Amino acid sequence: MAKEITTRAEDYSQWYTDLVVKAQLADYSSVRGCMVIRPRGYAIWEKMHDALDAMFKETGHVNAYFPLFIPKSYLSREAEHVEGFAKECAVVTHYRLKTSPEGGSVVVDEDAKLEEELIVRPTSETIIWNTYKSWVQSYRDLPILVNQWANVVRWEMRTRLFLRTAEFLWQEGHTAHATREEAEEEAQKMVNVYATFAREWLAMPVIVGVKTESERFAGAVNTYCIEALMQDGKALQAGTSHFLGQNFAKAFDVKYADINGKLEYVWASSWGVSTRLIGGLIMTHSDDNGLVLPPRLASVHVVIVPIYKTEEERSQIRACAETLLQELKAEGIVAKFDDRDNLKPGFKFAEHEMHGIPLRIAIGPRDLANGTVELARRDTLAKSSEPLVGLAARIPALLETMQHDMYQKALKFVEANIRKVDTYEEFKRVLDEDGGFISAHWDGTPETEALIKEETKATIRCIPLDSVPEEGVCVRTGKPSHRRVLFARAY
Amino acid sequence: MAKEITTRAEDYSQWYTDLVVKAQLADYSSVRGCMVIRPRGYAIWEKMHDALDAMFKETGHVNAYFPLFIPKSYLSREAEHVEGFAKECAVVTHYRLKTSPEGGSVVVDEDAKLEEELIVRPTSETIIWNTYKSWVQSYRDLPILVNQWANVVRWEMRTRLFLRTAEFLWQEGHTAHATREEAEEEAQKMVNVYATFAREWLAMPVIVGVKTESERFAGAVNTYCIEALMQDGKALQAGTSHFLGQNFAKAFDVKYADINGKLEYVWASSWGVSTRLIGGLIMTHSDDNGLVLPPRLASVHVVIVPIYKTEEERSQIRACAETLLQELKAEGIVAKFDDRDNLKPGFKFAEHEMHGIPLRIAIGPRDLANGTVELARRDTLAKSSEPLVGLAARIPALLETMQHDMYQKALKFVEANIRKVDTYEEFKRVLDEDGGFISAHWDGTPETEALIKEETKATIRCIPLDSVPEEGVCVRTGKPSHRRVLFARAY
Numbered sequence: 007m008a009k010e011i012t013t014r015a016e017d018y019s020q021w022y023t024d025l026v027v028k029a030q031l032a033d034y035s036s037v038r039g040c041m042v043i044r045p046r047g048y049a050i051w052e053k054m055h056d057a058l059d060a061m062f063k064e065t066g067h068v069n070a071y072f073p074l075f076i077p078k079s080y081l082s083r084e085a086e087h088v089e090g091f092a093k094e095c096a097v098v099t100h101y102r103l104k105t106s107p108e109g110g111s112v113v114v115d116e117d118a119k120l121e122e123e124l125i126v127r128p129t130s131e132t133i134i135w136n137t138y139k140s141w142v143q144s145y146r147d148l149p150i151l152v153n154q155w156a157n158v159v160r161w162e163m164r165t166r167l168f169l170r171t172a173e174f175l176w177q178e179g180h181t182a183h184a185t186r187e188e189a190e191e192e193a194q195k196m197v198n199v200y201a202t203f204a205r206e207w208l209a210m211p212v213i214v215g216v217k218t219e220s221e222r223f224a225g226a227v228n229t230y231c232i233e234a235l236m237q238d239g240k241a242l243q244a245g246t247s248h249f250l251g252q253n254f255a256k257a258f259d260v261k262y263a264d265i266n267g268k269l270e271y272v273w274a275s276s277w278g279v280s281t282r283l284i285g286g287l288i289m290t291h292s293d294d295n296g297l298v299l300p301p302r303l304a305s306v307h308v309v310i311v312p313i314y315k316t317e318e319e320r321s322q323i324r325a326c327a328e329t330l331l332q333e334l335k336a337e338g339i340v341a342k343f344d345d346r347d348n349l350k351p352g353f354k355f356a357e358h359e360m361h362g363i364p365l366r367i368a369i370g371p372r373d374l375a376n377g378t379v380e381l382a383r384r385d386t387l388a389k390s391s392e393p394l395v396g397l398a399a400r401i402p403a404l405l406e407t408m409q410h411d412m413y414q415k416a417l418k419f420v421e422a423n424i425r426k427v428d429t430y431e432e433f434k435r436v437l438d439e440d441g442g443f444i445s446a447h448w449d450g451t452p453e454t455e456a457l458i459k460e461e462t463k464a465t466i467r468c469i470p471l472d473s474v475p476e477e478g479v480c481v482r483t484g485k486p487s488h489r490r491v492l493f494a495r496a497y
Numbered sequence: 498m499a500k501e502i503t504t505r506a507e508d509y510s511q512w513y514t515d516l517v518v519k520a521q522l523a524d525y526s527s528v529r530g531c532m533v534i535r536p537r538g539y540a541i542w543e544k545m546h547d548a549l550d551a552m553f554k555e556t557g558h559v560n561a562y563f564p565l566f567i568p569k570s571y572l573s574r575e576a577e578h579v580e581g582f583a584k585e586c587a588v589v590t591h592y593r594l595k596t597s598p599e600g601g602s603v604v605v606d607e608d609a610k611l612e613e614e615l616i617v618r619p620t621s622e623t624i625i626w627n628t629y630k631s632w633v634q635s636y637r638d639l640p641i642l643v644n645q646w647a648n649v650v651r652w653e654m655r656t657r658l659f660l661r662t663a664e665f666l667w668q669e670g671h672t673a674h675a676t677r678e679e680a681e682e683e684a685q686k687m688v689n690v691y692a693t694f695a696r697e698w699l700a701m702p703v704i705v706g707v708k709t710e711s712e713r714f715a716g717a718v719n720t721y722c723i724e725a726l727m728q729d730g731k732a733l734q735a736g737t738s739h740f741l742g743q744n745f746a747k748a749f750d751v752k753y754a755d756i757n758g759k760l761e762y763v764w765a766s767s768w769g770v771s772t773r774l775i776g777g778l779i780m781t782h783s784d785d786n787g788l789v790l791p792p793r794l795a796s797v798h799v800v801i802v803p804i805y806k807t808e809e810e811r812s813q814i815r816a817c818a819e820t821l822l823q824e825l826k827a828e829g830i831v832a833k834f835d836d837r838d839n840l841k842p843g844f845k846f847a848e849h850e851m852h853g854i855p856l857r858i859a860i861g862p863r864d865l866a867n868g869t870v871e872l873a874r875r876d877t878l879a880k881s882s883e884p885l886v887g888l889a890a891r892i893p894a895l896l897e898t899m900q901h902d903m904y905q906k907a908l909k910f911v912e913a914n915i916r917k918v919d920t921y922e923e924f925k926r927v928l929d930e931d932g933g934f935i936s937a938h939w940d941g942t943p944e945t946e947a948l949i950k951e952e953t954k955a956t957i958r959c960i961p962l963d964s965v966p967e968e969g970v971c972v973r974t975g976k977p978s979h980r981r982v983l984f985a986r987a988y
Contacts, residue, residue: 040565074648101652
């Protein structure tokens with residue numbers, strides 16, 4: 007590569023942005039806060055989409071599509087929702103442009119003003135529950151288990167590629183149920199689907215927990231979440247699943263007749279993950295050489311680089327590579343032969359490392375003579391000389407090993423960075439010196455939570471679902487506490 | 498079904514809308530001109546997406562994602578494009594709402610007015626070519642073969658579900674090339690991909706042609722298209738592929754250095770199909786009983802309906818159905834057992850016909866005794882008694898036969914409805930009495946084309962790519978003509 011990226015030690019935040027841009031995953035567009043997701047980045051999203059979509063369908067969900075626009079008045083229907091979402095939104099006020107009187111450019115046609123402004127969806131609870139009203143009459147119409155893949159817009163003031171952008175891509179599940187129990191079970195089921203997906207596909211360890219009242223989704227009764235830990239010790243909320251109670255059913259008057267004909271409000275859940283996961287993936291695994299991609303999310307698993315001086319060597323290596331490509335294809339492995347003649351092998355190596363291709367095979371004249379290749383793993387950067395015979399057949403297992411190793415490495419990092427802390431001094435010291443998750447007692451009040459946030463910039467990431475009751479005293483107020491919660495500074 | 502739909506003979510337009518709503522494919526939303534694509538409709542779009550996406554990737558394309566919003570000034574950059582698209586658009590003028598002074602509702606925050614308005618993309622040439630400027634330096638960066646799956650908005654005044662909605666889903670390919678020949682070849686290649694897709698997946702015959710100047714995409718040098726014929730004799734433009742010349746490269750200053758270092762403008766193509774295809778699919782095959790779906794686009798291929806009086810019969814039939822379900826699954830066939838106990842078989846039959854499930858298997862006590870089932874084809878409505886033994890193994894071939902038969906039936910209809918006409922009297926008579934495509938001579942001028950459109954509401958759908966030179970005189974003006982073109986009234 008012509009230019010390298012900033013190292014993590016030097017400036018973690020700049021490293022991240024450099025990597026996203028240099029690995030050609032995404033780039034800022036000329037539209038404020040909106041990103042262009044480049045083919046290499048979008049290919050990762052496609053893999054995520056396909057894996058998640060299959061998991062949603064296995065759990066009985068179907069996809070649908072609802073309008074991009076939400077009438078402004080809908081946002082006001084659910085009291086907490088409006089507080090949470092009707093703020094930084096893109097507002098459509100007109101539906102026509104016209105040629106400017108001077109010509110050459112276009113101006114907004116003031117005659118084409120909408121009677122009611124339309125909001126570009128920041129999330130779709132309101133428009134979807136307004137629709138469910140006409141879908142639900144009786145208990146036989148329930149449950150509704152619908153998911154939507156869509157773009158949403160939140161006019162964020164400070165944006166970062168993938169992590170926080172004005173427009174982003176996501177999926178949002180919106181389910182309707184006859185009973186409270188069923189809706190709560192759904193919300194919990196889906197946060198566990200997210201956890202499984204993060205662990206098995208992203209090789210990203212996550213803690214499954216429930217949010218405190220202050221951190222809840224606007225309009226939810228309970229918000230479940232998966233929280234991940236980035237290499238710089240900051241936490242990342244990677245997915246949320248909400249039990250919405252009857253809040254949206256009441257706001258949009260969605261009732262069903264039960265088996266006895268009695269009308270009841272419908273119970274709801276909603277759950278979503280977004281292109282933010284790509285940011286989490288990068289910050290979990292990548293290094294100063296560029297992207298490190300779990301093999302299950304890679305579109306290209308193997309790149310073969312020829313090393314030659316003469317045209318004769320080149321054609322001999324090409325013949326060898328072509329056979330290997332065919333053998334790899336037969337194993338279900340996607341491999342590319344990088345035969346570009348205007349670039350040195352060293353440049354190619356650096357470029358493929360930047361792009362995160364899991365395995366690199368280099369073949370030179372000596373390899374040909376010895377019947378070997380040089381195999382390099384992207385995750386460990388380890389190189390080894392491998393016999394060519396039977397190589398292709400060994401690759402699938404090696405990729406599985408890498409997927410497993412990446413998860414284990416990340417898991418060790420998270421485990422080493424959850425610290426039990428019992429005094430506020432230590433709390434602040436750990437935050438500043440080590441980062442990571444802090445497991446501490448808290449008195450359960452939003453006031454103390456806000457105070458800690460103000461004083462330390464740490465928030466309660468979640469109350470882990472597997473946490474056990476433990477008597478103690480709040481790290482900040484000394485008041486009694488019955489269980490530890492996880493604090494961290496977060497993205 | 499409780500209520501039936503209007504018949505085609507009665508009111509074709511109403512039949513279409515009734516069908517879309519009753520088959521639960523889509524519905525109008527509370528947002529003007531925007532539709533809700535319901536799970537049964539979206540499942541068809543998913544099948545189309547997967548098939549097309551695979552075809553795009555086989556032809557070397559990758560996916561990416563560009564911003565939803567386009568700065569207003571971009572639309573003015575390409576002179577013809579602005580005329581064609583900067584009209585009925587959704588315009589974002591503000592980025593914040595605030596609680597109204599009276600409370601309880603939200604109002605637009607006038608302090609949050611955008612310096613430059615943003616347009617919700619009606620198509621993405623401008624924002625994409627503005628991005629390509631930073632992607633292209635040398636001939637080595639070309640070609641760019643990118644596709645995007647996205648939602649777009651055109652503020653149509655008269656909307657119809659799937660056929661013409663304010664927001665719709667589509668894919669838009671945007672490619673960049675070093676030479677004119679390569680870009681033209683790409684545009685032609687992709688219109689042929691669309692034709693293959695329409696024929697093989699939608700079982701929809703299409704005519705591949707090129708548009709006249711008046712019907713061209715705004716900003717294109719040439720627009721290729723596939724044109725289909727609906728059962729009411731009206732044509733439907735089902736997909737377009739444009740050779741854009743250097744128009745957008747010039748508008749956004751996108752140049753590449755050729756092998757000698759000389760700077761040249763880049764050549765472009767763009768191509769798209771949308772959820773409109775679902776409308777075309779419906780109007781090609783469906784009948785007065787509801788949706789008729791080509792098996793390759795069906796998510797559920799077979800429904801099994803039990804016919805019983807006693808609980809004992811019911812449980813015997815269920816055992817038989819469960820074995821059959823397993824056998825079908827092993828054949829790769831998706832089958833459902835409709836065991837709902839609150840509905841009569843006749844109601845279920847009508848409902849499954851409405852939903853377009855390709856095959857229905859009914860099993861009653863007499864079938865159990867005889868080792869048979871009743872098999873009904875949705876396309877022909879033909880019923881037959883079939884031996885249960887080996888049934889599952891025969892289903893895949895039967896579905897292939899149905900796919901083939903549906904195409905052949907539609908093809909015969911189109912072939913019977915292309916009429917050579919040589920006088921204007923006959924032209925008008927055929928249009929009014931028969932509809933369909935009219936193959937006629939035209940003098941090649943936009944003026945005559947406009948005159949014919951004004952007088953008859955017929956437009957030139959295309960000049961078929963396989964048309965042969967033929968001397969004649971224009972059906973309207975009597976001026977010389979060198980080839981026939983296809984006229985029709987169109988959706």
